[in-house]
Amino acid sequence: MFAIWFGMIRTHVFRNTLIAVFCVLFLGAEAQAHSKLLTTEPADGAVSVASPSEITMAFNKPLRLVQMSVTGPSGDMQMLDLGDQIAVLSDNFSIAVPELSAGDWSVSWSALGGDGHAMRGSFTFHIQP
Ligand SMILES: [Cu+2]
Incomplete structure (x- = not known):
């Protein structure tokens, strides 16, 4: 039970981190493109x-x-x-x-x-x- 719950948090954190990293890379590329x-x-x-x-x-x-x-x-x-x-x-x-x-x-x-x-x-x- 705890393992599943912990797994969900980790998944969410991982996903949010991925989104954050993607945004930084994307926005960085955006700024350079301008x-x-x-x-x-x-x-x-x-x-x-x-x-x-x-x-x-x-x-x-x-x-x-x-x-x-x-x-x-x-x-x-x-x-x-x-x-x-x-x-x-x-x-x-x-x-x-x-x-x-x-x-x-x-x-x-x-x-x-x-x-x-x-x-x-x-x-x-x-x-x-
Ligand atoms: Cu632009």
């Missing part, structure tokens, strides 16, 4: 003397950019027109931006990874008056 933002122009934290004419982003693996916006010193968010780069599988994007005023700007983007998972990120730069 695209990573390598460089941007303007670079994150850059101080510029002029408004950039475009913002570029380079990723280590192709993804589909679905949305990009800039938020300026006034706090107003402007959606950027992705044009023919929207949802195109690529590892490099150059998106035109309107004339930006002096101050702190943050860029937000969202994308679909090559595996279809949603991704997002942001970076900032500063334009000197």
Whole structure:
């Protein structure tokens, strides 16, 4: 009786351990499979003397950019027109931006990874008056 009961616990523990190990391996592989933002122009934290004419982003693996916006010193968010780069599988994007005023700007983007998972990120730069 005790042996059977103990056996059930062991089976459950064993099963849960297997599930845990599987999850760690799976999630680890997931994280590695995702695209990573390598460089941007303007670079994150850059101080510029002029408004950039475009913002570029380079990723280590192709993804589909679905949305990009800039938020300026006034706090107003402007959606950027992705044009023919929207949802195109690529590892490099150059998106035109309107004339930006002096101050702190943050860029937000969202994308679909090559595996279809949603991704997002942001970076900032500063334009000197
Ligand atoms: Cu994923």
